[in-house]
Amino acid sequence: MLQNIEEGTWVEIHQVILKPEGRSRHLPEDSKKVPYEMRARGILLQAARLQETAHIQTLSGRIISGKLVQVEPRYDHGFGPPVYELMHIGEEEKRMLEK
């Protein structure tokens, strides 16, 4: 059985807002096939299990519900490895200025 996530934990919930058939009619073919989805983060208001419905309080103080999908979600975006295609930009230009 999945572990209970404690009340007061910072979590992320997921909710399908509109099913594919309920979406705007002005969509390209690929977007028509998928639902319109929402993710939001907040404080878990009542102990809950992953993948089950949970209530959270958001930073603006609203209370919303959705499927609990992440516990203590991370900010994972960064820079990544060096990009060689950018690396030598400026070298020749500096030489041009020295001439």
Place this chain on the structure above:
Amino acid sequence: MKRFTAFTERGVDLSYPTYEEMMQRKNEIIQRSLNIDFNQFKRGTIAFDYEGMMTQAGYSMDDIIQIQRQSHVGNTPLLELKNLTELIRRISPKGKGATIVMKDEAANPSGSFKDRRASLAVHEAKRNGFAGVIAATSGNYGAAVASQAAKKGLKCIVLQETYDSRGSGQPEILEKGRKCEALGAEVIQLSVGPELFYMALLLLDQTHYFNASLYSPYAIAGVETLGYEIAQQVKEQFGREPAAVCVTHAGGGNVTGTARGLQKFGYQHTEIIGVSVDLSGLHMASDRDFNRKSFTTGHTGFSVPFTVDPDRSDVPRNAARPLRYLDRFVTVTQGEVFYATELLAKLEGLERGPAGNTSLAAALVLAQNMDQDEVLVVQETEYTGAGKHPIAQLNFAKKQGIKVIKGTPEANLPGSCIAIPEHIQQLRVSDIDLNRLRKSYLNSVLKNVHVQKLDKQDRRFLSEEINKDETYIQTYLASKSQ
């Protein structure tokens, strides 16, 4: 358990009405959430009183400067890019190579010129007793609204188009979400699609918060100080009117506000050059294309449709009307903007965000054909950092299967290949024919209109809308009624 009950009494969980139900209530919700009755500006059959709408915002230039000073917005430095100017002079014809200066908008509280747009909207929200503000944007504007709301003690919700259907999000957008949360805003992350507007309406309706639309008169009037400051600073530092200002062009607010600010200073001759990243071929509402672009704003996916049909925005009458102000409209490639961003760091010691450098990429080309005693203004910079950086964006592009190569701009193919120039002389701009866009505008606005019904006000309105004289309009209308 007791705490949970208390919360549910105070807050109400969302129930989701159908898309159509929400859209039917659009006008009512927008009017209430913006505190503007747009009907009062209606004139003739298709016209509306644009200047009336802009002055109804009720703030003079002095008022706006005052409001922005109080919230630490504006008064950013104008930096002379001496090394880039010198580099351009080395490759320009004799006597050519304008002085390039850059308005360092990254010095604003949340790191971009969007603080100017947010400041007046949030001030208006506070003045009218709204408890909070809502903005729908994946761009810097979210952080700007969050920052201004924090300063004024208002609640803030930012809705972002963040993920594709696989749950993958661009690093730049994830960074902007992080920044909004750092500034105390609730961030609602959504998948790809125009239903962002549906969600915005839903939350405006539920919370009764102020609608900090990017396209309200407040949002545009707030940018006027940017044009005004440029005029003042170029005059102080160089004793003259700028020959041209390169403005990164997306929804049209940056172009409109900047041009209006220059005009309010009394400058009529500065050429207003809109610059967008060429993303032709990519569909903005496509789940697949969403992560195949490296730029989330300042691109043709916004700028072309918003130029020819400004009222497609989230307000009944968009205060951003770029065709009124654009003298020229050019595009650059994604690779050229990355190159310009690197060059700014390596030659000027200024590490700034890529989207703000779109107009720099164009300026490096355009300055080559301008006289040396002229001044060319790059009108904004933006902050940079994790996710919002060429290295992050190019690594993400590679993960999406996009080819990243060194090569000439011609090799760029939006969604397939990013070619990064190897040399300053490879940079170039492509002109978008403004007359073609003017015709598209007229076709769009007159689509379901009997041209015989148009009166003098309508004809004058059309003439102002596309910045052409009334003879041009009459000739066009005559060809339509045949």
